[in-house]
Structure formats: structure tokens, C-alpha cells
Amino acid sequence: GAVVSQHPSWVICKSGTSVKIECRSLDFQATTMFWYRQFPKQSLMLMATSNEGSKATYEQGVEKDKFLINHASLTLSTLTVTSAHPEDSSFYICSARVPGPPMNEQFFGPGTRLTVL
Amino acid sequence: GDSVTQMEGPVTLSEEAFLTINCTYTATGYPSLFWYVQYPGEGLQLLLKATKADDKGSNKGFEATYRKETTSFHLEKGSVQVSDSAVYFCALSSNTGNQFYFGTGTSLTVIP
Numbered sequence: 001g002a003v004v005s006q007h008p009s010w011v012i013c014k015s016g017t018s019v020k021i022e023c024r025s026l027d028f029q030a031t032t033m034f035w036y037r038q039f040p041k042q043s044l045m046l047m048a049t050s051n052e053g054s055k056a057t058y059e060q061g062v063e064k065d066k067f068l069i070n071h072a073s074l075t076l077s078t079l080t081v082t083s084a085h086p087e088d089s090s091f092y093i094c095s096a097r098v099p100g101p102p103m104n105e106q107f108f109g110p111g112t113r114l115t116v117l
Numbered sequence: 118g119d120s121v122t123q124m125e126g127p128v129t130l131s132e133e134a135f136l137t138i139n140c141t142y143t144a145t146g147y148p149s150l151f152w153y154v155q156y157p158g159e160g161l162q163l164l165l166k167a168t169k170a171d172d173k174g175s176n177k178g179f180e181a182t183y184r185k186e187t188t189s190f191h192l193e194k195g196s197v198q199v200s201d202s203a204v205y206f207c208a209l210s211s212n213t214g215n216q217f218y219f220g221t222g223t224s225l226t227v228i229p
Contacts, residue, residue: 006160034217041222041224042221042222043206043219043220043221043222044161044206044219046216046217093160093161095217105149105166105210106210106217107163108153108160108161108162108163109160110159110160111159111160111161113158
């Protein structure tokens with residue numbers, strides 16, 4: 001089946017630093033990937049849609065300059081949290097849509113837990 | 118717009134009890150419906166899915182039927198185990214797959 005990996009699985013950083021999270025589709029090419037954020041005991045919130053070779057589409061209220069997304073290849077999308085602050089601490093989950101039918105299925109990565117001190 | 122309404126938890130059951138977690142949806146067109154499970158500290162795992170009306174998704178003893186007439190996709194299991202303790206999310210995907218809508222999640226704890 002379709003497998004999506006994320007790296008790192010957890011990261012702790014100091015306030016003011018930038019953190020990059022990678023999302024890879026391991027056995028398929030993904031033209032579209034998605035980034036979600038999950039706060040403790042809450043549901044997933046879609047942050048942005050990452051399209052290979054073009055700019056990401058951000059959801060309302062998500063700061064583009066804060067959360068930089070790059071989808072440089074068909075198997076890799078990266079999320080960079082710039083100048084991280086404690087309020088950015090969260091669980092970040094990516095997903096990828098498998099090309100071809102059914103077009104409406106996404107496969108999720110295992111998530112990255114970010115803690116900003 | 119499209120949305121998913123999920124039964125609020127937490128839910129606590131004894132081992133071997135019957136489980137129902139309600140999920141209803143609002144959508145235009147013909148969405149696909151999913152149940153995901155999240156174990157503590159982990160990402161989401163697809164539990165089961167249904168892509169059209171009257172489809173029944175099943176996996177690991179869990180079942181859910183896509184009911185268009187009641188716009189529901191309730192999750193059921195006849196006999197829960199301690200290892201089923203997790204958070205369960207109902208989700209809807211639009212026709213294009215560009216939008217995934219999640220319910221708020223239901224925490225299940227199964228006690229021996």
C-alpha cells in the first residue's frame with residue numbers, strides 16, 4: 001500500500017530557531033500533499049495544500065511566512081516553521097494523495113511532534 | 118460547506134462490550150467516508166472506508182455502513198478489547214480529494 005513517512009518524528013528546539021519537517025511518499029509519486037496541525041486532544045486542522053512545482057495554497061488564518069512549504073519533487077514536501085515560538089508547539093501531520101482512482105483518498109504520515117522551548 | 122459531526126467522548130467501556138461511535142456528515146456530491154484511529158503519540162491509521170452509498174467498510178472487527186438516507190457512517194464493534202483504546206476520527210473526503218474534513222475525534226478507553 002501507499003506509505004508516507006515523516007522526518008523527524010519529534011524535535012525540540014529553542015525559541016527563535018527554524019525547524020524543517022520532511023514528508024515523503026515512499027512508493028508512489030504525489031503531486032499533491034497536505035499539511036495538518038493537531039493540538040492536544042483536538043482534531044486535525046488543515047494548514048495548507050502543497051502542489052509539486054508550484055506555490056502552496058494556505059488555509060485562512062495560516063501565516064505563509066511563518067510556515068514555509070516547498071514541494072520540490074514528486075516524493076518530497078517540506079514544512080519549515082520559521083522563528084518558532086512556544087505556541088507553535090504541536091503535532092504536525094502530512095498526507096499525500098495517491099494519483100489515479102480513487103482520487104479522494106489520502107495517506108497520512110506518522111506525524112512530527114514539535115516542542116519549542 | 119462539507120462537514121462531519123462526531124459523537125463526543127470520552128467513551129469508557131468494559132472489555133467485550135459493544136461499541137458504537139456516531140458520525141453524521143453534510144456534503145455536496147458523492148463524498149467518500151473514512152474512519153481513522155490514532156494511538157497515543159502516533160499518527161493516523163486508516164481503519165476502514167466506504168466510497169459510495171450502502172458500502173460497508175470493515176477491518177479488525179470494526180464496521181461502518183455508508184447511509185446516504187441518514188447521512189451517517191457510524192462505527193461499530195461487537196466486542197472491544199483493551200488494545201482498541203485510542204482516539205477515533207470520522208472523516209469525509211470530497212470528490213476531488215482536495216478537501217478532507219475530520220470530526221473532532223472520540224477517545225475510547227477499554228478497561229479490563
